[in-house]
Amino acid sequence: MTPRPKQRRRRIRAFVVAAAATGIAAAGVAALADSPAVAPSPPPPRADVDAQALPDPVAPAFTPPKPRSLRSDGVATWAPVRRTVPARLRPEVAAPVVATLMTKTPEETDNIVLVQGREADQDGRLWVKVRIPALPNNVTAWVERSALGGYTVVRTRLEIDVEAMTLTLYRAGRAIFEAPVGVGTAAWPTPKGDFYVRNKLTRFASPFYGPVAFGTSARSRVLTDWPGGGFVGIHGTNAPELLPGRVSHGCVRLRNDDIVRLAELMPVGTPVTIT
Amino acid sequence: MNGCGEREERIEPELTLGELDRDGALTEAIAETHGESRAEFLRKLALGSGALVGVLAAPPPAEAQVSEVAILNYGLGFEYLQSTFYTETERVGTVARMDERRATWARTLGAHERAHVAILRQVLGERAIKKPSFNFGGATETPNSFTRTAVAMEDLTVALLTGQTPRVRTPALLAAFFTLLTVEARHAAWARRIAGFQPVGAPLDQPKTLAQVDRAVASTGFVSTLLPRTTAAGRSPRFTG
Numbered sequence: 001m002t003p004r005p006k007q008r009r010r011r012i013r014a015f016v017v018a019a020a021a022t023g024i025a026a027a028g029v030a031a032l033a034d035s036p037a038v039a040p041s042p043p044p045p046r047a048d049v050d051a052q053a054l055p056d057p058v059a060p061a062f063t064p065p066k067p068r069s070l071r072s073d074g075v076a077t078w079a080p081v082r083r084t085v086p087a088r089l090r091p092e093v094a095a096p097v098v099a100t101l102m103t104k105t106p107e108e109t110d111n112i113v114l115v116q117g118r119e120a121d122q123d124g125r126l127w128v129k130v131r132i133p134a135l136p137n138n139v140t141a142w143v144e145r146s147a148l149g150g151y152t153v154v155r156t157r158l159e160i161d162v163e164a165m166t167l168t169l170y171r172a173g174r175a176i177f178e179a180p181v182g183v184g185t186a187a188w189p190t191p192k193g194d195f196y197v198r199n200k201l202t203r204f205a206s207p208f209y210g211p212v213a214f215g216t217s218a219r220s221r222v223l224t225d226w227p228g229g230g231f232v233g234i235h236g237t238n239a240p241e242l243l244p245g246r247v248s249h250g251c252v253r254l255r256n257d258d259i260v261r262l263a264e265l266m267p268v269g270t271p272v273t274i275t
Numbered sequence: 276m277n278g279c280g281e282r283e284e285r286i287e288p289e290l291t292l293g294e295l296d297r298d299g300a301l302t303e304a305i306a307e308t309h310g311e312s313r314a315e316f317l318r319k320l321a322l323g324s325g326a327l328v329g330v331l332a333a334p335p336p337a338e339a340q341v342s343e344v345a346i347l348n349y350g351l352g353f354e355y356l357q358s359t360f361y362t363e364t365e366r367v368g369t370v371a372r373m374d375e376r377r378a379t380w381a382r383t384l385g386a387h388e389r390a391h392v393a394i395l396r397q398v399l400g401e402r403a404i405k406k407p408s409f410n411f412g413g414a415t416e417t418p419n420s421f422t423r424t425a426v427a428m429e430d431l432t433v434a435l436l437t438g439q440t441p442r443v444r445t446p447a448l449l450a451a452f453f454t455l456l457t458v459e460a461r462h463a464a465w466a467r468r469i470a471g472f473q474p475v476g477a478p479l480d481q482p483k484t485l486a487q488v489d490r491a492v493a494s495t496g497f498v499s500t501l502l503p504r505t506t507a508a509g510r511s512p513r514f515t516g
Contacts, residue, residue, distance in 0.1 A: 058446045060451035061398070064394040080503040149499065150412075269505075
């Protein structure tokens with residue numbers, strides 16, 4: 001509240017009186033100090049502070065680096081499926097079911113999906129558009145966000161050229177690994193389209209697959225009764241002399257040195273494009 | 276009214292994660308993203324589906340015996356939480372759907388929190404804790420749930436730093452903590468302003484103990500103990516070959 005003029009004048013007067021009293025007291029002390037009969041006393045506290053006499057600020061032990069903007073180009077996101085959930089054609093509870101997503105893969109690793117987008121329905125329920133491991137290949141569908149776990153980001157992307165029989169891994173848009181591959185025969189073709197790496201298997205007792213095998217979301221259109229559902233893998237081989245060539249049941253085969261190197265560079269969740 | 280059509284200067288109850296049980300604002304924001312009622316969401320949390328866990332995936336150190344390394348590491352855990360939250364919000368495209376004023380705020384805070392992580396990791400070196408796994412469960416995926424959660428998170432950060440900064444004994448480290456505290460306080464005020472709340476909730480900030488902060492974070496289920504298992508050893512492939 002702003003003081004009224006009369007109150008204000010009274011406060012100013014009180015301040016001036018107090019200041020004058022302080023000055024008189026200080027002068028009195030000084031006069032006493034000049035007297036030889038009185039012992040000297042310490043100087044009175046000064047009303048004005050000498051800023052120069054104050055210490056410098058303590059230097060911080062650390063200073064954060066300059067903040068940087070986020071670079072999101074060339075980034076893909078995946079999430080684990082945390083409960084068995086219907087994947088629907090549209091982001092609606094009543095929409096037709098495209099497939100049912102399980103929490104585990106045939107290899108008993110956690111099932112994952114590649115995140116493509118999101119939308120809230122009329123009730124405010126959040127839906128996520130995901131690429132799913134189902135036939136027909138290249139299919140996307142909508143699942144409730146609550147059925148998925150936390151997101152993980154990858155910066156890699158794998159391209160497989162069936163005609164050229166080559167595989168190229170990119171990170172942040174730059175090619176970092178390339179290798180010749182074996183692909184499916186005419187009877188058991190390697191499916192084309194957009195997929196993703198679902199899991200990584202190591203130390204298994206099957207020389208046919210080499211030392212490392214990646215599972216993908218791609219499925220053979222022909223070998224649908226294959227154990228596990230006919231999923232296409234990317235793996236090593238015990239017949240490197242056949243590579244590059246059209247030699248597989250649809251899987252992508254690499255020489256063992258190459259698959260080991262690829263395993264060092266490529267995380268699970270990496271998008272895969274087969275052309 | 277501002278450019279978003281929201282009323283500014285609304286005085287809201289203190290929006291902190293620590294007061295979740297009292298006003299339930301964050302729970303409601305999270306539950307909304309799941310299309311569930313608050314009661315339904317809390318019931319699921321109680322059943323364990325939220326994977327409750329502390330920010331460091333371990334009990335916080337005893338209040339009286341906490342060391343400067345422990346304080347730095349706890350701060351790093353919290354900065355991991357914040358930086359991942361803002362980064363994910365930007366990556367999933369939520370920031371791009373905001374108006375310019377809100378998007379600038381979200382991007383700026385994200386860049387700051389990432390810088391905080393970088394410096395704390397550098398200071399701690401090999402003693403730095405690893406980044407936990409997070410599941411924001413949709414809180415990053417709509418502008419409203421993101422904004423409300425950001426307000427709660429920034430307020431809690433201020434309460435955390437207000438409580439822990441006086442425990443730091445090394446003058447240079449204490450000075451550095453003050454630089455963090457003042458910036459986080461401005462983050463909180465900015466977030467409140469963006470959300471349409473009064474920038475300063477109370478005349479004095481109330482410190483929170485590590486245990487209080489840990490309970491608040493755990494109640495959100497944002498820190499996940501269920502790490503995805505995507506690699507298996509010794510299991511034969513069943514691929515077509």
